[in-house]
Every structure is written in structure tokens, then in C-alpha cells.
Amino acid sequence: MYSYIVRRLAFGAVTVVGVSIVVFVVMRVLPGDPLIAIFGPEGFTKLTAEQRANYMAELGLSDPLVFQYLHWMRDIASGSFGRSFFRSENVADMILRRGPLTAEIAFLSVVLSWVVGIPVAVVSALRPNSLSDNLSRFISILFLAVPGFWLGMLIVLALLFWFGYRAPLANVSLFIDPLANLQIVIGPAIVLGLGQAAYIARMARSSLLEVIREDYVRTARAKGLSGRLVISLHALPNALLPVITLSGILLGFVLAGSIPVERAFGTPGLGYAMFSAVNERDVFVMQNLVFLYAVVFVLLNILVDLTIAWLDPRIRYQ
């Protein structure tokens, strides 16, 4: 197990370095002048050559690319992540202030996706091709096609129309006012949770259908266990392994999905910050946030892999 953990972490470290290079290449090296990105095409043409050179030097953009990359790494290592063009706070403060909200949304949505997805899958798999199976399959296929941010907009509108209710727009910490905090977080979490639940229900259903045909499940039935016990004690634990892996992959869906969904709900989380950064053409904030999201995604997937290895000896001893 320990050698597996070490191997996985080493791979993870290589991936994080690779990811940082990809982010750097995308944001700084790809064709497209950063000054055009900042000032817009019209603003850019109004700058004189001298102004351009000054701005480039001031932003550290006239250094060789390798130096720029190393500077960025130094900023990250020092924990400040550099600063934004348009805001006085540095990126690290922004992440600390807004991050918890997005983390809560992600966590709640994952919990919700399991709470909704697994029971639906069990009901489906126990009576394949029954009315309830077909209905739940249709709903999950439907939810795979519904864009989360649109569902979010509809929820906001419906609550306003029929109840005159709007979730508070200010950022409230969980520890100061849990109720207000929940009101902010619950909408995006439900939307993202249902989107994931559709994938999870589909996966869990097919994996359960496969496991139920196995000999050991038949043995459990034959020795007289009740259907409920056979499912919950024998079939489910094995059937859930691929679902855990899927759940890890879906974290990417949550992290990315939270950007438009937070925009739809007006939630002041990190996703909304990313939306603002894109629209203000704030290259540095964007670069750091993209890197942060990717690193979080990589780390969470390592965690998922380790969990799987812990649960499934076949992987551990490979």
C-alpha cells in the first residue's frame, strides 16, 4: 500500500508541474498579445509603441519566457499567487475569501449526487425494464442534456415568480451565519448535484446489473438472505467501486460547472471570480485560478485513486 501511495504521489507531482507548464503555455505563449487581452483590440491600437513597451516591462512580460515562468512559480511558492490587474487584493486573498463557498458547493453537490443517484440506480437495477426503471433512465438521460446554468436560471426565476424569494447575494461565512450561508450554497449545489446524479445513477445501474449476475450474489440469495441484505451487503459494495472512480472524474464537472452555475445564481464564489476574470481579461488571475482548479482536480483524483486502492486489494497489488 505504501509503495502504491508513494508512486501515486510522485505521478501527481509530475502532473502538477506539467499542468503548470500547460497553463503557462496557454495563457502566455499562445498567439495573442497579452496587452490586446488586457486592453481589448480597440484600446490596444490607441497605445503608442512606447506605452506598450512600458506596460510590458511593468507587467514583467518583456522578460524571457523561462524567467516569467520561474517568477510565476516563485509567486506561487511564496503563497501570494501574484496580483490582479483590476483589484487591489492579491489572488491568494481572493481565493481565501471566495474559495470556501465554492468548496462547500462542490462538497454538498457530491453528497447530493450520491444520495439521489444510488437509490435511483438500485430501484432501476432491481427491476430492469420496469416502468420505474424506464422513468428513472429517461430522467437521467434528460439531466445529462440540461445545461446546469440554465436550470439554475430557471430555479432563480421560479423562486422569484412564485415565492418572491431571492437567495442573499453577499458572501456569508458558514461559521458566522450558517442559515444565510446555506441559502447561498444550496441552489448551485442542487443543480450541480442533480447533473452528477444522472451520471452516477447510470453508472451504478449498469455496474449493479453486472454484479447481480455474479455467482457470489446467487450464493447469498440461495442461502436465504433477504433481497435487501443481498443488495446492501453483497452486491452494492462491489458495484460502487467504479462509481467512486466516476465520482472523482465528475469532480471536474463540478469544478468547471460551478463557473456558469455561480454566474446564474450570482453566487460570490471562486467560479464567479473566474467569470469576472475572463470578462475583465485579467490574464494573471485567470492563469492562477486555472492552475488552482487543475491542481485541486489532480489532488482529489489522487485521493479517489488511493481510496479505491484501499477498498480494492486487486489494484493495490498490481
Add this chain to the structure above:
Amino acid sequence: MSVTQPNAVIATQPVSRAAELSWLRRAARGVRLFVRRSPMSAVWACVAAGIIFMAVAAPVLAPYAPLKSDFRRMTKPPEPPHYFGTDQIGRDTLSRVIYGSRASLTVAFGAVLLGTTVGALWGLASGYFGGRFDIVSQRLIEFMQSFPDLILAMAIAMALGAGMGTVIVAIAITRIPFGGRVIRAVVLSLKELSYVEAARGLGASHLRMMARHILPQCIAPYLILATTHLGVAIIIEASLGFLGVGIPPPMPTWGNMLADSLNAGLVPPWWLVLFPGMAITITVLAFNLLGDGIRDILDPRLRGAVK
């Protein structure tokens, strides 16, 4: 020579007609198989075809020009002349939804074709040659997959600047890893087969090996892959538009329309939210289910399971 040539001309004609006929018949049989095996997918295939028709025939179908604003009818709810209502500068929502299908489908097809093809060729090469090239390729693909799709697409679209071309490229890049992985796995399993080994034994060049012996076997998995990614591409395009890094404004796209509705005031008018989103949902649903149907038919493993 002079004697055989007329014969050859006579001989080729019926053969070519027969080939054409059998091609038609094969296509017809394919369609019949599709309808019989998954009638639901066939229905959704018709919906998808309808949406493609809507995009092509947009100028004929749309009752108004998508960019023409009517300042006497601003932000009006759905009522007879404007069945889907009008937006805040009096543009007809129905026409804009119809025209929006053009952007969505162009981007989806363009990005998926570009991305999965590049990925598939990359996977073909890395699976076929193996060795160091394969190891480096695998790492690169892993790095690319460490980004959630939408975030990578956002970053690329932002760096390249707004435009339809950049949106296509941005989404295409996020599709490359999928193509690479799937096709590489196929190639790795094919490489072990004896007919491939025999071809190599006969002295076939690398290019010939890949093009003649391995590539044809990759077509079915490639088609499955491409169709299943169309829906995702449409959702990413809409999200990019919604976040303001998609195709720039005057052009009507479903994502842009949803973004515009939020700018309409404190409370977005419901008709500006409902209809573009429904268009996205129905389109994605149709292409997803069509993809499922194509997978059921082309995937030999599933084909065995159905019987």
C-alpha cells in the same frame, strides 16, 4: 490490348452500377437495422436531422431577421407576431433561437471533427510506434486531462481572443485526449493480431500498415467517439457563450442569448431564459441519444450482448 480494351469498358459499367446499388442497399439495410434495433434512437435521429435542417434553412424558417430590432416592441412577452417574445432591443426571440442553431452546430461539428481526428491520429501513431514517443504522448494527454473541459476551453478561448474559429479550436483541444486514448487502446489490441503481423512479415511500410490495415478497424470506435462528444461540445459552446468568451455578441447563439437575458435588468424576462435553454436541451438530448444508438449498432461487444 486493342482487343481487350472494349471488353474492359463494357465490363466495368455493370460492375460500377452494381457497386452503387449494393452501396445504396447497404445503406438502406443499415437504416432498417438502426430503426429495428433502437426505435427511440431513430426518433431522436429524426429530431437531430430536423435541427440540422433548421440550421441550414434558418433564413427561410425564421419569421424575422435575427439582428433586426424593433424599438416599438421591446421586452414583450410571447404574443402572436412574436411567438417567443422579443428581447430588450426588440429582436424576435424565435428567429434568434432558430439562427442560434447555426452557431451551435457549426461549433459542435467543427470542434468534434477537428479534436477527435487530431486525437485519433495521435493515438494511432503513439499506439503503433510505442516506445518513447508513446510514453511522452501519454504524459501529455494526462496533463491535458488534468483540466476540467470547460476551464481549459475558457483559458484557450480567452488567450486566443473572441471568434468562432477560436471557440472551435478551444473546444477541439479539449476533445483531443479522448480521441487519443480510445484509438490508442484499439491500436494496441490490433497490433497483436496475426493479420497485422502477417502484413508486417510481407514487408509493408509503416504508412501502409497504418493506413491499410489498422485505420479501417478504427473507424467504428472513431464514429462512436465523435457522436458521443457532439452533445458535450454543444454544452461547452453554450457555457462559453454564457460566460462571455464564446462567439462575440451580434451573432445570435443560445449561450449569448442566455447571457444577454441576465443583462436585461435585475430580473431576466422568463421567455428570454426559457426558449434558448430548451433549444440547447433538446439538441443535446437528440445528439446524445443518436450517439447511444450508433454505439449500440457499431460496438461489436454490445451487438453480441443485445442478441
